Amino acid sequence: MDFLTWGRNPWGQEILTHISWDLLWASLFAGLMFLVAHASYMILSAHRKRSAAETDALEGAYKHLPERIERHTFMARMFHWVMAASMFVLLFTAFLPIAGVRFAWVEWHWIAGLVLTGSIIYHIIHATFFLDFWSIWIGPKDIPEFKAEMLREIGHDVPGPKSGKYPLGNRLYHMAILVVGLAAAISGMFMMARVRNPLFTRNPYLLTDSTWGFTYVLHGVAGVALVGLVIAHVYFAVRPEKWWITKSMIFGWVTRRHYLEHHDPERWKARGKASAARS
Numbered sequence: 001m002d003f004l005t006w007g008r009n010p011w012g013q014e015i016l017t018h019i020s021w022d023l024l025w026a027s028l029f030a031g032l033m034f035l036v037a038h039a040s041y042m043i044l045s046a047h048r049k050r051s052a053a054e055t056d057a058l059e060g061a062y063k064h065l066p067e068r069i070e071r072h073t074f075m076a077r078m079f080h081w082v083m084a085a086s087m088f089v090l091l092f093t094a095f096l097p098i099a100g101v102r103f104a105w106v107e108w109h110w111i112a113g114l115v116l117t118g119s120i121i122y123h124i125i126h127a128t129f130f131l132d133f134w135s136i137w138i139g140p141k142d143i144p145e146f147k148a149e150m151l152r153e154i155g156h157d158v159p160g161p162k163s164g165k166y167p168l169g170n171r172l173y174h175m176a177i178l179v180v181g182l183a184a185a186i187s188g189m190f191m192m193a194r195v196r197n198p199l200f201t202r203n204p205y206l207l208t209d210s211t212w213g214f215t216y217v218l219h220g221v222a223g224v225a226l227v228g229l230v231i232a233h234v235y236f237a238v239r240p241e242k243w244w245i246t247k248s249m250i251f252g253w254v255t256r257r258h259y260l261e262h263h264d265p266e267r268w269k270a271r272g273k274a275s276a277a278r279s
Contacts (some may be wrong), residue, residue, distance in 0.1 A: 003020055003022075004016060004018070004019060004217065005017050005019065005020055008240065009209045013209070015076070015209045015212055015213050016210065016213030016216075016217060017216065018213075018216045018217060018220055018262065019216075019217050019220035021098050022225045023094035023194060023220070023226065024095055024098060024224050026224075027224040027228045028227055028228075028231075030228055031227060031232060034228070034232060034235075035187045035231065035235050038235070039086060040077075042239075042241075044123070047127075050162075050261050050262075051261065052078070052232055053128075053208045054256065055260050055261050058260040058265070059230070059256065059257065060175070062144040062256070062260060062265060065256050065259070065270060067254065067255060067256050068253040068255065068256070068271040069253055069254050069256055069259045070252060070253050070270075070271050071165070071248040071252065071253060071254050072140070072248055072249055073131075073252065074252065074261055075124070075126060075130075076131065077125050077249055077250070077252060079119055079122060079126065079247075080249055082115065082119045083116060083119045083120070083123070083222065085115075086112045086113075086115040086116040086119065087112075087116060087226065087230060088230075088256065089108060089109075089112035089224075090109060090112045090113060090116060091223070091226060091227060091230065093105040093106075093108045093112065094109060094223055095111040095223075095227070101187070105197060108158060110188075110192055110197060113185070113188045113189075113192075115212075116181075116184075116185060117185045117189060119161060120181060120185055122192050132165070134168060135164055135165045135268075136165075136166050136170070136171055136174050137171065137174075137175075138168070138171045138172060138175060141249055142168065142171070143193065145168060147169060147258055148233075149168055153269050159213070161166070162262070162264035162267070163262060163263050163264060163267070163268075164263065164264060164267035164268045165263070165268040166269075167262070169236075173229070173232070173233070176229060177229055177233075180222050180225045180226055181222075181226070182220035183219075183222040184223060185222070187216075187218045187219035187222065190215050191215060191216070192194060193206040193207075193210075194206075199257070215216075217252060224252055237262060244258045
């Protein structure tokens with residue numbers, strides 16, 4: 001399998017031009033194999049939610065909490081769905097032509113790219129100043145939680161911290177989508193210089209041939225990585241045991257029961273659905 005494609009510039013020099021589209025099919029295959037492997041694993045997994053008896057005891061201890069716990073503010077949900085829509089448009093317009101579906105895709109692609117970039121900029125500002133910025137990040141402090149979660153997954157009833165607002169898997173996925181999404185957005189903004197658009201004058205000589213090659217490779221690698229990441233995200237969103245999380249991205253809240261089953265009340269100080277935006 002070839003990973004990169006090469007060409008020659010007008011002076012006959014060999015230059016990097018793009019990734020090989022074999023990587024698209026590899027990413028698609030890897031994403032589908034992940035679904036099969038995870039679905040098989042879940043049949044044997046002990047899972048990580050609290051037992052019914054433990055959750056009942058917590059409901060008695062936290063009966064002052066409202067029935068509905070706010071998980072996502074309205075603006076956070078709007079960001080998510082705008083980003084999701086732009087992401088799907090980007091992937092379809094990028095890869096359907098490669099699969100043989102011919103249409104005028106370039107304009108739709110760069111418009112969706114601008115929407116995605118704008119939504120990312122908005123999210124960075126919103127998360128930094130209006131949300132709990134550090135609740136989604138991972139670091140050395142999460143090692144005890146990771147160890148405890150892995151032991152629980154294989155059936156051991158061990159002490160250790162439960163998740164805060166975002167489970168460990170969500171935080172790891174956020175880190176991956178952050179790196180890949182920023183790579184796609186930044187490289188895409190440079191590539192706009194080679195596309196006729198009403199925002200600025202086309203300038204294909206903004207970068208050297210070799211730098212354009214690396215830019216296209218970075219954009220292509222990010223694109224095929226997003227294929228696998230989006231497949232995984234949709235898969236988890238529609239799994240029955242994860243549906244309570246998906247509904248929270250639609251309605252903004254989770255039930256008190258789900259909150260106590262899956263989270264540590266001391267690490268995520270829950271608020272009611274009608275409470276302030278910052279949580």
